[in-house]
Amino acid sequence: MDRPEKDKALDELAAFMENKFGENLIALYEFGEGACVDWEGDGLKILAVLKTIGARELRVLAEDRRKWEKNGLPAPLMLTKETLLCSTDVFPMEFLEMKEANRFIYGQEDVLSGLDVPLSNLRLQLETQATGKLIHLRQSYLDAAGDKKRLAHLIAVSIEPFTEVMRNALRLLGRPAPVDKEEIIRSFCAESGIDPVPFNQALELRREMGRSSGGRAGLDMDGLEELFSGYLAEIGRMAEKIDKNFSPV
Numbered sequence: 001m002d003r004p005e006k007d008k009a010l011d012e013l014a015a016f017m018e019n020k021f022g023e024n025l026i027a028l029y030e031f032g033e034g035a036c037v038d039w040e041g042d043g044l045k046i047l048a049v050l051k052t053i054g055a056r057e058l059r060v061l062a063e064d065r066r067k068w069e070k071n072g073l074p075a076p077l078m079l080t081k082e083t084l085l086c087s088t089d090v091f092p093m094e095f096l097e098m099k100e101a102n103r104f105i106y107g108q109e110d111v112l113s114g115l116d117v118p119l120s121n122l123r124l125q126l127e128t129q130a131t132g133k134l135i136h137l138r139q140s141y142l143d144a145a146g147d148k149k150r151l152a153h154l155i156a157v158s159i160e161p162f163t164e165v166m167r168n169a170l171r172l173l174g175r176p177a178p179v180d181k182e183e184i185i186r187s188f189c190a191e192s193g194i195d196p197v198p199f200n201q202a203l204e205l206r207r208e209m210g211r212s213s214g215g216r217a218g219l220d221m222d223g224l225e226e227l228f229s230g231y232l233a234e235i236g237r238m239a240e241k242i243d244k245n246f247s248p249v
Contacts, residue, residue: 030105031102046075051081052080084111092118123172131243188238202227205227
């Protein structure tokens, strides 16, 4: 889906939600990577801010979900304004992403523009995310080992959450938080002294599998195992660095 197609689909979604929710719809956003750079597929995220959200609102949106899926849109993340304003201390990573990388599509009020996201809890969330995802990666390898397609998929899908951890770690240090994944990897690895090569290889694998019709990886099994070994080692170092060396400015 190119930018004009995406914009058309988002405009149709906005018209649908305005019609269904009326004054209850405060704002509709595109946020994340897809709002800032050329869209790669999973970079597209949508946020709908409503005054109230109950079973009726969820049911209305669910009834038309196949239409949005057909148009290449994910289901919107639905939040009330109250939840948005009261949860920034609990989910600083997610709300910083929304605030700093968004495009206002429709609404009565741009609530993200004035959102205050304190950094006081960010380091703890980063440590939790890095360590938790490292454990998950290790466990997932037990199922993927020996299967080229599954191992390639495991590496490819894991790189995005780890680059989000890197991006927010840069924020914690008071450094610029770029959206482009290659720039995130370069900047974070320069700051932390870890090897960027396995992360760049994982990112290239993700893009390679996205370009191929069958989601195939060019590396053979030995190459994938070598990549995973280096990737896992540097992620372990990343988690350790965040735990011991990263503090808010």
